[in-house]
Amino acid sequence: MTASIEPTPTAAEARKTARQMRRFDNPWLNPKLFWGAGLLLGIVALGILGRIFWDPDLVFTGSAMLKLPPVGFENLRGQAGTLANPLGTDGGGRDVLALLIIGAPNSLFVGVLASLIGMGLGIFLGFTAGFVGGRTDDVIRVLSDVMITIPPLLILVVFQSAFGDVSLTMMAFLIAGFVWQSPTRLIRAQVLSMRESGYVQMARLSGASTFHIMFREMLPNLVPYLFGSFIANVTTSIVTAVGLEVLGLGPQRIPTLGRTIYEAINAGALIQNLWWWWGIPTALLAVMFIGLLLINLGLDEVSNPRLRKLS
Amino acid sequence: MTSPVLTLKDLSIDFPTPTGLVHAVRDVSLTIQSGRRVGFIGESGSGKTTTALAIMRMLAEPGRVAGGSIALGRDQTDVLSLDEEAMRKTRLSRVSYIPQGAMNSLNPVMRIENQLWDGIVAHEGKTDPGELKRRSDAALASVGLPAHTGRLYPHELSGGMKQRVCIALGVILTPELIIADEPTSALDVVTQRHVMQTLTKVQAEIGSGLILIGHDMGLMAQSVDELAVLKDGELVEHGLTRQIIESPEHPYTQELIHSVPLVGGESFLSPAIGAPSSQKSSAEPLLEFREVSKVYGANTALHPMSFALDGTVPQIISIVGQSGSGKSTMGSLMLGFNAPTSGEVLFEGKDVSRLSPAERLHFRKDVQAVFQDPYACFNPFYRVNHALKFPYERFGLSKGAADTQRAMEDACVAVGLDPDLILGRYPHQLSGGQRQRLIVARALMLQPKLLIADEPVSMVDASLRATILKNIYDLKDRYGISILYITHDLATAYHVSDYVIVLYHGSVAEAGPPKEVIGAPRHPYTQLLIDSIPWPDMNRSWGTSRSADDDVLALKKMAEERKTIFRGEVDGFTLRSFAA
Structure with a gap:
């Protein structure tokens, strides 16, 4: 539409709308993105600040009285919560706050690491399949399609029972084996359509190397998709990790949110009304997922301007 | 009523x-x-x-x-x-x-x-x-x-x-x-x-x-x-x-x-400004097709065809045809994007599909293209000067950042764009016409020997078409670049070209100087094409008595016959086509 733009009455008002427009123009200044990132950073901050201001040794069994309630509540035995254990203790006398300080960043770490490895694999395989084509493409495509149909939890349960105790990193690697398929397919599809696009042809005409075309011409345009896919993968990885931990698999000696919930269920915390034992870790997981969801929604708006509203 | x-x-x-x-x-x-x-x-x-x-x-x-x-x-x-x-x-x-x-x-x-x-x-x-x-x-x-x-x-x-x-x-x-x-x-x-x-x-x-x-x-x-x-x-x-x-x-x-060019009408181009200097450096023909054909599955996109473009005197060769005639296939064969099914594509005597990396870089510098869609030609991630700067530096033409900048500005001015307003922008901030002119400026900056222009104006607003074609024509006239102009538009081909090839179903229907081929067509296909163009002239009838079904039948017959009519030669370009 090439038509005139309506003049705004006063200079001050013009400046104000211009400022609003600028805010609108920069898609990364998105409130959903802000809140989502804030929630996740809050969990990271909990881990860092907690280690400084709270005693992480309280995660060991018997470091306090058993089954104490949070401050301001009473347990079934009539004991009141104390400031020494502000969020109460579990059935083994471990401090719930310390468990959260150590456990929540651990859960996040597994998710992020698994997703990073998965994305790395996905980018590599997706680009290879899309760019090389032919037999290579067939192999990668069939492999990722087959992997998508296999329920990851089933395989992981078998793996973990075979391994016995695993480290957090090992766990992340195992989960990464199940989150590379969707980025592979996504990137392959994008690369296939981009390969024929005008600007890639122009780059070829300009004597660009394959490496240049892949990483300087194509990859920057994939960034919004990659971010979105990454966040979705973090969510999937955390869900998988927590799922395994709640089943009693996964790392046996390292506190994670999932493991805490497993122990609470195992010790009959639900019947004994020890809600702080399983409830607080669950709430923290919910916060984590809401944060990831908000980031994903925000990124969606960043990469798809049509979703942005006119303010 | x-x-x-x-x-x-x-x-x-x-x-x-x-x-x-x-x-x-x-x-x-x-x-x-x-x-x-x-x-x-x-x-x-x-x-x-x-x-x-x-x-x-x-x-x-x-x-x-x-x-x-x-x-x-x-x-x-x-x-x-x-x-x-x-x-x-x-x-x-x-x-x-x-x-x-x-x-x-x-x-x-x-x-x-x-x-x-x-x-x-x-x-x-x-x-x-x-x-x-x-x-x-x-x-x-x-x-x-x-x-x-x-x-x-x-x-x-x-x-x-x-x-x-x-x-x-x-x-x-x-x-x-x-x-x-x-x-x-x-x-x-x-x-x-x-x-x-x-x-x-x-x-x-x-x-x-x-x-x-x-x-x-x-x-x-x-x-x-x-x-x-x-x-x-x-x-x-x-x-x-x-x-x-x-x-x-x-x-x-x-x-x-x-802005609607007419066959036989007044030319929208200015006459040649001066004798253009040749860019050619070898005795071999600039571009040669040796019995080149291309087959996609069961579909023959191009029947065997040979031609040689000498290039000593820069020329514009037009390849005209409807969609599916094989004209774009020819373009991508010339650029080496596609390998021919049989035959050889030679550039200055060397087979395009068998070049060493160093020769390939030279070939890329010497053969440039303007594509149909100016909207897709720029990477949305970069400012538009990336498309000009990158090849200039890649081909080793640049003598430093200031030189590159000056070359870009000169090229913009030459195609009638204001470099200060254009170069720092993102592609989506420019109109289709501005982008297409920038692509022409890019070709001008790189000084290739041969330019493949594949439907360069079909997606540009009518009022800008003549200007852009003139810019392309100037490349030949002032800079001595030979041009292969691929188009479906007979009227513009009539004005800009030295030689016209009419393609139908992958084989040549009629070829020769434009005044003969388009001005007085002899092949029924060329005649049908020219009859079907709607002219902005009320006295010229468009709807003939021939029914459309007859047209379809006639087209089918022509596709089977694959008859070629040669309408005369021009110096520096020879064409041979193999009838079935």
Whole structure:
């Protein structure tokens, strides 16, 4: 539409709308993105600040009285919560706050690491399949399609029972084996359509190397998709990790949110009304997922301007 | 028969956007009588489609009618005051819309007749199946399609047939007004003529009004009674077609009419400025095809063909053909993007598909291209100067950042762009014409020996086409670059080229100097192509007595014959083609 733009009455008002427009123009200044990132950073901050201001040794069994309630509540035995254990203790006398300080960043770490490895694999395989084509493409495509149909939890349960105790990193690697398929397919599809696009042809005409075309011409345009896919993968990885931990698999000696919930269920915390034992870790997981969801929604708006509203 | 079917009064349409309120249409007043055909002509963004959508009350969000009124039909229904249900009933039964690229608007998983029945049932409720069948067959017959077409799925039809199905869908409820939005923009000239003749015939039969939206002055001249010229949302001129074509009053209308190049008309190019210097460095021909053919699966895109372009004197060779004629395949073979199925493509005596990396870089520098779609040619991630700077540095032409900058600025000026305004921008901030000129500037900066121009102006607004072609022509004239001009447009090929090759189904139909081939065609295919072009000349008849089915039969016969007519030689270019 090439038509005139309506003049705004006063200079001050013009400046104000211009400022609003600028805010609108920069898609990364998105409130959903802000809140989502804030929630996740809050969990990271909990881990860092907690280690400084709270005693992480309280995660060991018997470091306090058993089954104490949070401050301001009473347990079934009539004991009141104390400031020494502000969020109460579990059935083994471990401090719930310390468990959260150590456990929540651990859960996040597994998710992020698994997703990073998965994305790395996905980018590599997706680009290879899309760019090389032919037999290579067939192999990668069939492999990722087959992997998508296999329920990851089933395989992981078998793996973990075979391994016995695993480290957090090992766990992340195992989960990464199940989150590379969707980025592979996504990137392959994008690369296939981009390969024929005008600007890639122009780059070829300009004597660009394959490496240049892949990483300087194509990859920057994939960034919004990659971010979105990454966040979705973090969510999937955390869900998988927590799922395994709640089943009693996964790392046996390292506190994670999932493991805490497993122990609470195992010790009959639900019947004994020890809600702080399983409830607080669950709430923290919910916060984590809401944060990831908000980031994903925000990124969606960043990469798809049509979703942005006119303010 | 002179009651108005549509009255627009001071119609204004606004689009609130992040950068302010855009007035897409401003105070348009117009009356259309029943049985009349009115053409809306203007460039992209002039508000022609927006006006049509407003009549259907189908404006895209966040557009809205800001003022004025729309009265439809003999009873002067106020379209803007109808409720949603009444509007739904009005669409198709009283005003129908044949959208742009209608071939994609058919449901791919439904039979044609079911789609026609949907329209009837949605407006008239449950109808007897026999009655439905009778009406859908009648509608198909009215657009010249046999009744068995109704049992087919869209993918089983050709583009022209799909377009005619859309017309059948538009007229099945005999609306008072038909709006056809660039109904033939995706079709080649032969099919275009057939579809337009069908549309006007059906419209005359049911006696409805017709709004034909388009940008092609020639097509308008041959198909409508009245013309409405729109520019930036304003109606700048309205009147009888003959009157407007023969004595346009508004300067914009004059520009639109003059921007259509005519075969045999006055050239829009300035005569050669001086003897161009040759860039050639070897004794071998610049580009040579040795019995090159290309086969995709069961489909032969290009039959064996040989030619040699000497290149000592820069020349423009045009390759003309419809879609599917193999002309773009030739282009990608020349660029080395595709390997030939048989034969060799040689550049300065070296096989393009067997170059060492160093030779390949040289080949890339020497052979450049301008592609059809200027919107896709720039990476949206970078500012537009990336497309100019990167190859310049990559080919080792740059002597430092300042030199690159100066070269870019010079190239911009040479194609008539202001470097300060253009170079620092992102592609989406530039118009299609500006982008295409930048691509020409890029070619100019790299000083190739050969330029492949693949439909360089087909996606650019009409008023800019001549300028861009002139820029390309200057490359030959001033910089001594040989050019292969691939196009479907015979008129521009006539003016710019030294030699013309008409391709049909992958083999050469007619070849020779443009004055012979296009000025006085001998091959029936070239004749058919030239007959099918709609000229902006009221005295030149477009609709000949020959029926379209004869055309189709004749085309089929020609495809089997693969006859080639040579119409004379020019120095520096030799062509041999192998008949079947």
